[in-house]
Structures are given as C-alpha cells and as structure tokens.
Amino acid sequence: MAKIGERVKLEILREKPFGLYLDGGELGEVLLPRREMPATWQLGGLVEVFIYRDSEDRPVATLQQPKAMPGEFARLRVVELTPVGAFLDWGLPKDLLVPFREQKIRLELGHAYLVYVRLDEASGRIIATTRLARHLDLRPPPWRGGERVDLILYGKTPLGYKAIINGSHSGLLFANEVFQSMQPGEHVKGYIAGLRPDGKIDLTLHPPGRHRVSDLEQQILAEVAARGGYWALGDHSPAEEIHQELGVSKRTFKQATGALLRKRAIELSDKGIRLLPSSPD
Numbered sequence: 001m002a003k004i005g006e007r008v009k010l011e012i013l014r015e016k017p018f019g020l021y022l023d024g025g026e027l028g029e030v031l032l033p034r035r036e037m038p039a040t041w042q043l044g045g046l047v048e049v050f051i052y053r054d055s056e057d058r059p060v061a062t063l064q065q066p067k068a069m070p071g072e073f074a075r076l077r078v079v080e081l082t083p084v085g086a087f088l089d090w091g092l093p094k095d096l097l098v099p100f101r102e103q104k105i106r107l108e109l110g111h112a113y114l115v116y117v118r119l120d121e122a123s124g125r126i127i128a129t130t131r132l133a134r135h136l137d138l139r140p141p142p143w144r145g146g147e148r149v150d151l152i153l154y155g156k157t158p159l160g161y162k163a164i165i166n167g168s169h170s171g172l173l174f175a176n177e178v179f180q181s182m183q184p185g186e187h188v189k190g191y192i193a194g195l196r197p198d199g200k201i202d203l204t205l206h207p208p209g210r211h212r213v214s215d216l217e218q219q220i221l222a223e224v225a226a227r228g229g230y231w232a233l234g235d236h237s238p239a240e241e242i243h244q245e246l247g248v249s250k251r252t253f254k255q256a257t258g259a260l261l262r263k264r265a266i267e268l269s270d271k272g273i274r275l276l277p278s279s280p281d
Contacts, residue, residue, distance in 0.1 A: 001025050001026065002023075002024040002025045002026070002027050002030065002051055002059075003027075003051065004027075004051055004052060004053060004059065004119060004124060004125075004126065005051070005052065005069070005070040005119045005126050006050070006051060007048065007049070007050045007051075007065070007069075008048070008049065008051065009046045009047065009048045009049075010022035010023055010024060010030065010046065010047060010049060010061070011023040011044060011045070011046055012041055012042065012043055012044065012045050012046070012047060013029060013043070014043065015043070017034070018031070018033065018034055019031050019032050019033040019034040019035075019036070019037060020032040020034075020037055020041065020047075022047065022049065022061055024051070024059055027051070027059045028059070030049075030051060030059045030060065030061050031058070031059075031060055031061065032047065032049060032060075032061040032062070032063075033060070033062075033093075036061070036062050036063050036064070038063065047061075047063075048063075049061035049062060049063060050062050050063075050064065050065060050066060050092075052066075052092065052094065052126050053094075053124065053125050053126070054094055055094060057124075057125070060094075062092055062093065064091060064092055064093075065091065066090045066091050066092050066096075066117075067089075067090045067091040068090060068115075068117045068128075069117065070117050070118050070119050070126055071117070071118065071167075072116075072117055072167060073114060073115070073116050073117075073132070073152055073154075073164055073167060074090075074114070074115060074117065074185075075112050075113065075114050075115075075184070075185030075186075076088040076089060076090055076096065076112060076113065076115055076128065077089050077110065077111070077112040078107050078108060078109050078110060078111055078112070078113070079095055079109075080095060080109070081107070081109050084097065084099060084100070085097050085098050085099040085100050085102070085103070086098045086103065086107040086109075088113075088115065088128055090117070090128075096117070096126065096127070096128050097125070097127050097128070098115060098127065098128045098129065098130065099127060102127060102128065102129035102130065102131060103129075103130055104130045104131050104132075105130070107130070112185065113130055113184075113185070114130070114132065114152065114154050114184050114185040115128040115129060115130055115132075116128065116129050116130075116131075116132055116135045118135070132154055132164075133170075136164065136168070136169060136170045137168040137169050138199075140199065141165070141169050141192075141195065141199075141201055143165070143192045143195075143201075144192065144195075145192050145193065145194055145195065146191060146192060146207070147191065147192045148189060148190070148191055148207075149165050149166050149189075149190055149191065149192060149203075150165070150166050150167070150187065150189065150190075151163040151164065151165060151171075151173070151187070151188050151189070151190040151203065152164040152167075152185065152186070152187055153173075153182055153183065153184055153185065153186045153188070154184055154185070155184065156184075157172075158175075159172060159174060159175060160172050160173045160174040160175040160176075160177070160178065161173040161175070161178060161182060163188075163190065163203060165190075165192075165201065165203070169201060170201070171192075171200070171201035171202065171203040172200065172201070172202060172203060173190065173203045173204070173205065174202070174204075176239055176249060176250065176251070177193075177203075177204050177205060177206075177249045177251075178205065188205065189205075190203050190204060190205050191203065191204050191205070191206065191207055204249070206247075206248055206249065206252065216246065216248060216252060216253070216255075216256040217256045217259055217260055217265075219246065220246070220256055220257065220260065220266075220273070221260070221265060221266075221275070223245075223246075224266065224273050224274075224275045225275060229274060229275040230272060230273070230274050230275070231272050231273045232271060232272040233245060233272055233273060234257070234268055234269070234270070234271065234272050234273055235254060235257075235268070235270075236270055236271070237250075257273065264276060
C-alpha cells in the first residue's frame, strides 16, 4: 500500500503529456512528472518511487531519494524563509518545511540545522522540526558497553557533547574524551562507554575495555624503549598532549600506566615515565 513518506514500487497505469500516472491504492492515481520518468518503462510495469505531497497537497512521486526519510535526523540547509516557516533543501523538487511552531530557535537563511523529519498526522504533509528531544527514544537502550555505534552530534553542554545514538537514543561524549573540533550535525563513529542506572548513556570515541588498555601498555613500553628508557610524558601532561602522542584520552592513559606500574614495568615521577630494567622486551 502506498503511503506518504515511503519508498514503494507502484504499477504504471497510463501516460499523459505531463507524466505517468501510477496506482497509489488508497491515495488514488499518483503522478510521476515527465521530468522524473525513467529512461525505459511500460504500461503495467512497476517503478520504484518516493511519495510526498506537492505545493498543492497532491500526492506526487519522484525517482529521487530525499536526504532524510521520515523518522531520520539530518543536517539540512535553509533555502527560503516564508510567512509559514523555513524551507530546507532535502534533495527533492519541493523543499521541506519547518513550521514556526517546530523551530526551537528561529532559523536563518543559508544556515544548516540538525532536524528530525516526520509525517505530520494533522496535515498529512512531511515536515521537519528542530525540537529533537521529543523524538528521542526514552526506553532502555538495546546496547551493551563496548559496542560500536553511529553518532550524530546535536548539542554541547559544560560536560561535553550530546549525541544521537543509531538514530534513536541520546548519550553524552565527555569533553575530556574529545580532542577535535566537532559541530552539531556531524556524524562520527563511537562506542558505548557505560550505561547508568538512571538510563543515561556514556559515550567514547575510542574502544573501551581491557583489550584497549593492554594494547596501549605495549605501545607505551615500545615508545619509552625507543626514547632510551625515559619519556617526559605522565600524569602532569595535558590531555591534548597525551592524545596527540598516543591517540587516547588521559583517563585511558592513566589506566595503562597504572597497570604497568603494578607490573613493575615502569616507574612514574612528576616528570615522566622510566623503564625499569626488569621490564619485558
């Protein structure tokens, strides 16, 4: 069954000067404009299309894929401001409306914003909103610590960056775990660092867990040995310097040096790391 906001295969019913009419079921006949017609087609054949409403609220089909489907988050640019709201470029002939009631802040022409695309049940139109929180899943998350996930950044707090996890839940990347410039709407790969009893989700850009620390231990030992047995890097070093040298957070670095200290592989001072004679090769 054809529905607004879905990609479906529809039967070609007839041709008219302005395009092909497709069998839209309960939607009636749906026009595929001539400029959208495939190179080859036949009456009774099927064509895969995305269905939305045109400027006169009529169902219309397109072969193109929008930049974001209903139910998805995306960073889209404002291309027009009108008395009813802001219009975004979402890759289709008709731009996507963000009504004023769906604007958390007033959108500006030429700027790009992270939005959620949805079907407005009242009007039957596809619209976008910048009120993201109301579309995040509040149910217990399905992930476990250490799982790799897709993240979309959508805000910054004094603690760090808020991120949408796999298009559904919200989590936090702590500021001391981030060592690069990041912008709202940016897509990055991350990991579940921890799930809190209150339902909040901690995130990290690096694989967490003992395996990561063990690899880092060997990396530190090799680096100290290559420097003649001493490295002026330690707890006193800024987090940015540690990340630049080893690509990890200061917390992970301290976990690794602490493990090496317990193994009597190194000694730590307020100036750096020294390799002990008994250290393994």
